[in-house]
Amino acid sequence: MSEQKSTPTWQGQRQAPTRLVLLRHGQTPLSVERRYSGRGNPELTELGRAQAAAAGKRLGADTSISAIVSSPLARATATARAVADVNGLDVEVVDGLTETDFGDWEGLTFLEAAERDPQAHREWLGDVTLPPPGGESFAAVADRIGDVKQSLLHRFPAQTVLVVSHVTPIKTLLRDALRAGPEVLYSIHLDLASVSIVEFYPDGGSVVKLVNDTSHL
Numbered sequence: 001m002s003e004q005k006s007t008p009t010w011q012g013q014r015q016a017p018t019r020l021v022l023l024r025h026g027q028t029p030l031s032v033e034r035r036y037s038g039r040g041n042p043e044l045t046e047l048g049r050a051q052a053a054a055a056g057k058r059l060g061a062d063t064s065i066s067a068i069v070s071s072p073l074a075r076a077t078a079t080a081r082a083v084a085d086v087n088g089l090d091v092e093v094v095d096g097l098t099e100t101d102f103g104d105w106e107g108l109t110f111l112e113a114a115e116r117d118p119q120a121h122r123e124w125l126g127d128v129t130l131p132p133p134g135g136e137s138f139a140a141v142a143d144r145i146g147d148v149k150q151s152l153l154h155r156f157p158a159q160t161v162l163v164v165s166h167v168t169p170i171k172t173l174l175r176d177a178l179r180a181g182p183e184v185l186y187s188i189h190l191d192l193a194s195v196s197i198v199e200f201y202p203d204g205g206s207v208v209k210l211v212n213d214t215s216h217l
Contacts, residue, residue: 015158015201015202015203016157016158016201017158017199017200017201017202017206017207018152018153018156018157018158018159018160018161018199018200018202019064019159019160019161019197019198019199019209020149020152020160020161020163020173020197020198020199020200021059021062021065021160021161021162021163021195021196021197022163022165022170022173022174022195022196022197022198023055023059023079023080023083023162023163023164023165023193023194023195024079024164024165024166024167024170024190024191024192024193024194025044025048025052025071025073025075025076025078025079025164025165025166025192025193026044026045026047026048026049026050026051026052026055026075026078026079026192026193027044027045027047027048027051027192027193028042028043028044028045028048028075029042029045030042030107031048031192032045033109034109034110035107035108035109036102036105036106036107036108036109036110036113036132037099037102037106037107038099038100038101038102038103038106038135038136039073039098039099039101039102039106040106040107041073041074041075042074042075043074043075043078044074044075044078044079048075048078048079048192048193049078049082051079051192051193051217052078052079052081052082052193053082054193054216054217055079055082055083055193055195055216056082056083056084056085056086057086057216058195058216059083059086059087059162059195060082060083060084060085060086060087061086061087062087062160063087064160065083065087065089065160065161065162066089066156066159066160066161067089067092067156067159067161067162068080068083068084068087068089068090068091068092068161068162068164069091069092069093069094069097069152069161069162069163069164070091070092070093070094070097070163070164070165071093071094071097071098071099071164071165071166071169072093072094072095072097072098073098073099073166076097076164076165076166077091077093077164079164079193080162080164083162083164091164094148096144096145096147096148097145097148097163097164097165097166097169098165098166098169099165099166099167099168099169100135100136100138100141100166100168101131101132101135101136102132102135102136103131103132103133103134103135103136104116104117104132104133104134104135105117105121105132105133105135106135113132117132117133120132120133125186128142128182128185138168138172138182138185139182141168141169141172142172142175142176145169145172145173145176146176148169149173149176149200153200153202157202158202167190168185170190170196171184171185171188171190172185173198174188174196174198174208174211175188176198176206177198177199177200177206177207177208178206178208179206188211188212189212190212191212191214191217193214193216193217194212194213194214195210195212195213195214195216196208196210196211196212196213197209197210
């Protein structure tokens with residue numbers, strides 16, 4: 001049962017929220033070269049491991065975190081384990097938190113993909129319902145992330161959950177909390193190993209508390 005608050009929030013909620021601490025994974029070889037990195041599974045670089053350790057030091061000290069969930073991809077689970085090594089929690093892998101499937105554009109840079117499929121790439125940038133060739137649309141990502149969010153809110157009422165994932169899933173959760181249109185996906189920047197925080201209330205409403213914080217790096 002959700003914890004009751006003595007006074008309502010500015011939005012009128014009287015029940016305590018579920019807080020999601022959103023952590024992007026550390027650096028990989030593909031992120032160094034700014035290549036589309038979806039379902040491919042590169043490991044963290046040396047810098048990426050250092051970024052994960054810094055996130056672990058920061059978030060591992062947060063005693064309010066009661067669970068850690070992670071994308072199944074190696075760059076995310078390694079980052080999640082860096083926090084788990086500090087706070088002693090288990091890392092639960094959640095398949096729905098995986099990155100967008102970029103299909104035929106996996107491993108390509110923005111310019112390489114645009115040169116390979118100019119019309120498809122141009123249309124994709126303006127329509128979240130269009131997938132890359134052989135890949136997954138941002139709308140499809142939003143559907144599965146919505147399912148993950150509802151599951152977490154049901155399982156962890158009034159608790160704090162660390163969610164370790166990727167750019168698109170984290171942006172999608174931020175967009176959901178902002179109750180904004182799909183264009184916001186193109187207007188938020190997330191650095192490697194950055195921390196964002198959103199809260200979802202059981203009696204309605206949501207709040208974005210933090211976006212793209214890298215003060216621990």
